[in-house]
Amino acid sequence: MKQAPIRRASQKDEAHLAALQKRAYVKYVPLLGTAPQPMAEDARRLLEEYEVWVVDGAEDVLAGALVLRTAADHLLIWSVAVDPTQQGVGLGRRLLDFAEAEARKRGLTEIRLYTNALFTDNRQLYAHLGYVETGIELHEGRELVHMAKTLAAAV
Template identity: 40%
Template sequence: MSLPPLRLARPEEAEALAALVGRAYAAYLPVIGRRPAPMDDDYAARIAAGQAWVLEAEDGGLAGLLVLEVAGSHLWLENVAVDPARQRAGLGRALMRFVGGEALRRGLPEVRLLTNERMERNLAFYARLGFAELERREEKGFRRVYMAIPAERLAG
């Protein structure tokens, strides 16, 4: 699937990003028993830092978002979210290809992320893309799974 160009989020979109994340992660509330960490992120700060990317929908709304950070020798994928009304249409895979390409553009050979171990759908998705599990640990009351993939493989 080819995406329209992603762009950096604008300051006035912070609330829209938080709302999209709220919709995208709502199904996980009963699964993990508390708010997933991305629901409490500071999207205004992410935008100000140039870390939040958005995918606009045809109707002008937001179809998806990425939060990316340079972390030493790799690109850290802090968050990927697709509006639930647009899920299962290949947007997640296309966003992940963008992440791989962005890592390569920045000269970073690897992409890393974490997810909650109870988010089985996410774990399966990342495994299908080729992510390898690095470790599992408990942090801030969450059981987290850390994963990595070579950027070149993710970019496809």
């Protein structure tokens, strides 16, 4: 079965992006007692201020989204959102691999992300993929764990 391509999001995707962010992150509400930052973030702002890549799903919904921001010396993964019906089939990994490829294309050898300290499964997954915890920051009453991965230079 052919995979849907990863494409750059446009303003036309705003409502679908907002819905995906909510579907993907709602499972964390009981753990946090509030909506995680990506779930609460305005999709229009994300599309205007970040670089958003998406994968189309069935029936006019998004299966996944990747929100990136380029800095001088690294690429930041702000969010990886995968529709709950698509979790466990490799889409999240595919989006992370895409982010790493984008970093290399831009001549960057480091990729960074952060996650909530309470999201232990995410922290373990990122560690398994080569990310190293680089610090903990208190942000709006939440502990964020910063992680980084050194990438081999593009060949």
